[in-house]
Amino acid sequence: MPRPAAIEPTPIGRHHALLTEFRRAFKAGPPPLLALEGPRVLSEAIRAGVRLDQVLFSRTGLAQLGPKLLPQFSKHTELAVADDAAFAAAMDAAHPQGVAALAQFAASPLAAAFGSGAPAPLVLAAAGLQDPGNLGTLIRAADAFGATGVVALADTASPFNPKCVRASAGSLFHLPVASKVPAADLVAACRARGVRVVAAAARADLAPEAAQFEGPTCLLLGQEASGVPRELLRAADAAVAIPMAREIDSLNAGLAGAILLYEAARQRRR
């Protein structure tokens, strides 16, 4: 039940404990406490039914965003406003956008990433991807191209890292995202469900358009420089490489993943 827009956030001083809590959440960002920043991500979270525990505005942010955002919060959300400098100091973004929130949010179980029937599973799995921005980009692309879920393996950045949350631009709330999954568990889950594991590689004989992404597929992506770890590459059913006109080292994992997901969606539309 939205509260009436008349209810105002509580002004807090620059030494208020809530600022420390935000600062700590944006630094470490461990689940289940998720740190969100910016009106777009907040709106996406609200729309997806994520429960926001605390919302913090800057003075300027409240003036600009309050009229649109305030009516969206449930009465369980604690609202506060701090002066611009104190707000900015509690954020990790270079250009904070005037509003931030803390929310309870749990990772999905691995099984959820395979969806529930139709369409055929299209799982995006990240192996050894250290850059949270790239992981966020991948989650956004997975959402855009109809993947059934995302799996961050145990050696990958946390999908709940604030940088990943920001880069995913709300997509984190729209599809199941499993975290810290042991590689062996993912491979076993794919085998059990008849899901083909296709690893992205810098060199492989298979081009994306020949990769038969129509069937149940788990797309395995590594880090830019090192690619998918060798043991995992061996466990894959196929390796696919994006053909390039010029021999460049490799595209970054976000870009390569988005292209492969686009290609999978294209094949699934036929």
Next chain:
Amino acid sequence: MPRPAAIEPTPIGRHHALLTEFRRAFKAGPPPLLALEGPRVLSEAIRAGVRLDQVLFSRTGLAQLGPKLLPQFSKHTELAVADDAAFAAAMDAAHPQGVAALAQFAASPLAAAFGSGAPAPLVLAAAGLQDPGNLGTLIRAADAFGATGVVALADTASPFNPKCVRASAGSLFHLPVASKVPAADLVAACRARGVRVVAAAARADLAPEAAQFEGPTCLLLGQEASGVPRELLRAADAAVAIPMAREIDSLNAGLAGAILLYEAARQRRR
């Protein structure tokens, strides 16, 4: 002619004018002075024949990268080494990689972006793209997928911005990149050459696989939120949209551009 590896960089103090010069170049980065950072970009520049005027190592960077890099510099390059803290203070990267350079580098003329005959022109043009990191990503994707050149329109970030140079990971040196081109000049150049202008849009009837990218094409990309400016969209011959499973605002310009370039390369391979 590579100099013998025995020649050592000159140690400079923490108040040396060269540090100020690097700091200024990394801050402003105006052409023709290009500020490069990291061994990978430096190697790409050397391989592409870019003339490096000054190279600056950190102490740690020299120990780690010197043996491999030193033999690659021409005798016209001034070499210096500073202590790690002074080096880091002169860079704008969060994690500078121990070596940086200043180089003379000029933008290409607009005509160069259309290539010279075969293959048919595939020009990537950025309109109103403010994020230099996204522009760098696009230049890298254009290089990877065989575009004949890149055109940054007058209202777009500079391709010579250090953040763009870093994101392009050396691709800036591998294909013609024109900068500050008035939109009307680009449209006129396309008309004169029979090049079809295809604008990327959030909504359009044309899907990428039906866009006939085999012919002479100029792919026009805007900024994530606002897209291609309306006047320019009107001047385009066609608009193309990447179909998405879920209605998300839009992919960022780097991602959308990479996908369209991949699709163009795929069609051109057939």
